[in-house]
Amino acid sequence: MMAVTSNKPSALSVFSKGLLVENPTLRQMLGLCPTLAVTTAVTNGIGMGVATTFVLVCSGIVVSLLRNAIPSNMRLPAFITVIAGFVTIVMMLVEAYFPDLNAALGIYLPLIVVNCIVLGRAEVFASKHPARDAALDGLGMGVGFTITLVLMSAIREVLGAGTLAGFQVLPDFITPMNVFVMPPGGFAVLGVLIAASVALEMRRRKRAGEPEDDAAATQEDICAACQICDAKEREA
C-alpha cells in the first residue's frame, strides 16, 4: 500500500488491487450477469473466470498499444471491436477443446463482449497506461472475478446439489436445497456475499481508524459504476 503515495504504482499493486480491494464483482458491482448465471457448478465458474481473464488481459494489451492511435470520440466502438475479436477467439477455443463447458456456458460465453468489467477496464485503465500495466491490471481483475465466481459457485453447488466440482460432498441423508442452484439462489447468495464483503471492509476500516460510512454498498446507480456512460456524458 506504500505505492499509493508515489505516482507510479508498483507492478504488484497494479495486479493485487483487483483481487480484493477493488474486486470487480463484490466491490465494484460489475459483471453481475455472468456472476449470477453460470455459478451453478464450480467447473462452470472456473471456466467462465478463465475465459473472461483471457479476454481482459488480451484486450487490455491491445487497447493499451493502440491508445495513441484511436481517436477519442471513436474509442468505445474501437474497444468493443477489439474485445469482440478476443471473445470470438475464446469461443472457438472453448468449442474446440471443452465441448462440455461450451454447452454449460452457452449464451454467456459470447456475452463476455458486454461484460462491463472488460469494457470498463479498457476505458478506465488500459487506454491510459502502458501495455505491461494493462496486462497486469487485466490479470488482477480477471483473477479477482474468478475467485468470486469460484466462491459463489462452491456455495451454490454444495448447498444446492450436494456436490463440489462434481464430487459428492454432502452425506446422502441430507437432501440438497435445490433452490440454491436455481435463479433465486443466485440472487440471494450474491446478496449475502456482498454483505459479507462490506462487513469485512467495515471491520478493516474500524481497525485502521478510517471512517466506515462509505464502506456499505450503497451504490446509488450501479450502471454508473462501469463509468462508460459517465465517459459518454463527458463527451456530450
Place this chain on the structure above:
Amino acid sequence: MMAEYAAILFSMILVNNYVLVKFLGICPFLGVSKKLDSAAGMGCAVTVVMLLATAVTWPLQQLLNALGLGYLQTIAFILVIAVLVQMLEIVVKRFLPPLHEALGVYLPLITTNCAVLGVTILSVDEGYNYPEALVCALGAGLGFLLAMVLFSGVRRRVEEADPPKAFKGMPITLVSAALVSLSFMCFAGVADNLFGVL
C-alpha cells in the same frame, strides 16, 4: 401457428424471464429500478431496441451463414446494436422530441445491455424463423419491462426498510430480487400445461 407464437411470447415473458430467470440485463435492472417511471422508460426503450436489433441481425445472420462467415456473429451483432442505438437516438431526437425527452437518457445505456445481444444470439441459436424471432424479441422486451416495473414497486418498500448496516443498498436489493425471482419459478409448470411441451 398462433399457438406457437403465443407459446414463445408467454415463455419469454414469464417462464424464461430475461432478468429474473436468465440473468440478462442485471445492471439496468438493479440500477434504474428505483422509480416507477424510469423503470418503465428503460423497459420500453429496451423493448424497442430488442425488436429493431432482432429485425436486423436475423437477416444478417443468414447473410453471414451464406458467406461462410458464421463465426463473425458476435462482432457483427454488437456493432449492429451499437449503430442501431446511435441511429435511433438521432432519429428520435430529430422527429419525436417528447419521446427523446422521456427515453433519451436510457438509450446510451442499452448498447452494452447484455439482454439485447442475448436475445439476438438466442433467437439464432434456437433456430427460429423470422416472425418467431421477432415474437421472441418482443417477449423478451416485455418480460424485461414487467420485471422492471414489478421490482420498482418492491424497491420502494425496501428503501424504507432498515436492514443491518452491511446489508444496506445492493445486498438487500439482491435478496429481494431473489424473492421476486422465486415467484416467477412457478410459471414453468403453467406453461407446460397451457401449451404442451415447450
